Amino acid sequence: MLLLNQYLKHHETPDDLIDLIDSLMLSCKEIAIKLREGALAGVLGTAEGVNVQGETQKKLDVISNDILKAILLDNPTVAGIASEEEDFPVGGNPEGKYLVTFDPLDGSSNIDVNVSVGTIFSILSKPEGIDGGDEAAYMQNGRKQIASGYVLYGPCAVLVMTTGSGVNMFTLSHGGDFILTEENVQIPEQTQEFGINMSNQRFWEPEMQAYVADLLQGEEGPLGKRYNMRWVASMVAEVHRILTRGGIFLYPWDNRDTSKPGKLRLMYEGNPMSFLIEQAGGLSTTCYDNIMDVEPTKIHQRVAVGLGSTGEVETMMKYHAKD
């Protein structure tokens, strides 16, 4: 039985990074407790606030954000944090080495119906000479990530993480330890399962319309296979399914709001998930380019996402290829 800390030490993870991951996991354990208590603790329901992206915040979004913010800013290795639920990055220790970006509660529309949600995080180095409270410090593409991961709060709580040498899964035990349960996760290259919010179909680009129409034709269509479909509406749960048994997850650009390049956020969802997917042998793309090559210009930037089993993602990209 290998605990998270032991695993990280065995793999020569720097002490300050272990310390930071420790703080992140302490936060996630607290969030897991709040979620478990749910209505008993009176934490479900819609809060008064609206977040920076104009969406209604659930109480637990706010609570989870506050937990992460307080614990991370108390850690001297943290030079700053940026959260989906904060308007601006918040500076930490000016001598700190790391920046942390996070989506404190992903899939929050699922909280009230008691379906899986998660916390997504990404760790970057603080560039020299820029304050960790300054948005410019975070303008680094996904390839610069030192670590990324998520904690899925499902029937059990699972940490899935990469520090750049593979993806590992750790299950939260009754005693409060994250225990290694799956080492070097690999996504199957081929799949017959897709996930997309079909209700947005008429808003997609013709390329995505054509691809999904062919998926739906199954073995009678040009792709020659019968596909299954899943949509949880929690990105964490969808990515976890893909890491576990393969598949393709799509949240493409659509024309509901043409000022946005997608619904999901590059710094809190796109990049951390892409790092995991690539480290597990999968592919992650905007449908045109690799997500981790997108140069961020704004902390709350959106991105179109297509990720999962390499063979299927490549097939989807062929529909989008410009001659």
Ligand SMILES: O=P(O)(O)OC[C@H]1O[C@](O)(COP(=O)(O)O)[C@@H](O)[C@@H]1O
């Ligand atoms: O409601 P939709 O359009 O199905 O969108 C679901 C997507 O939105 C998200 O819930 C966005 O994340 P937040 O809950 O953190 O805002 C993703 O987890 C999920 O993939």
Ligand SMILES: [Mg+2]
């Ligand atoms: Mg989210």
Ligand SMILES: [Mg+2]
């Ligand atoms: Mg969220």
